[in-house]
Amino acid sequence: MDDPLLLTSQLLVSVLLGLVLGAGYFYALWVTIHHVPQARHPALLLLASAVLRLGMLFTGLYFVTASGHWERLLAAVAGIILARILLTRWLSIPSATPQRPEEADG
Incomplete structure (x- = not known):
């Protein structure tokens, strides 16, 4: 049976790698969406x-789970x-919905 400390450290590293992967994925999505209006070919972008x-x-994700541990995935x-x-x-982007007059006055 695996050492609990080793398993915990492996799971922590997997969460951190997931954070890095997710941050890269969603930041690239955010940048892409902001470049679509200026793009000559938005569908291609x-x-x-x-x-x-x-x-x-x-x-x-393949490298995180290359050894076959579903817990890491x-x-x-x-x-x-x-x-x-x-x-x-x-x-976050400020909401584009208009405010009611009573909300705008304070």
């Missing part, structure tokens, strides 16, 4: 970005989800 982002993500996916939550809050 979106397609190329999706292929590159998914390739990076799947390659990273689950930990990495948790890190990716955590990165999405953190980046969504950090890169």
Whole structure:
């Protein structure tokens, strides 16, 4: 049976790698979306970005779970989800919905 300390450290490393992979994926998505309005070929930009982002993500997940441990995959996916939550809050865009007059006055 594996050492619990070793297993815990491996899962922690997997979560951290998932955070890095997720941050890269979602930041690249954010940059792509902001470049679409100026792009000459927006569909090509979106397609190329999706292929590159998914390739990076799947390659990273492959190396995290190359030894066949599903626990590491689950930990990495948790890190990716955590990165999405953190980046969504950090890169939030102010709401474009108009305020009601009573809300605008304070």
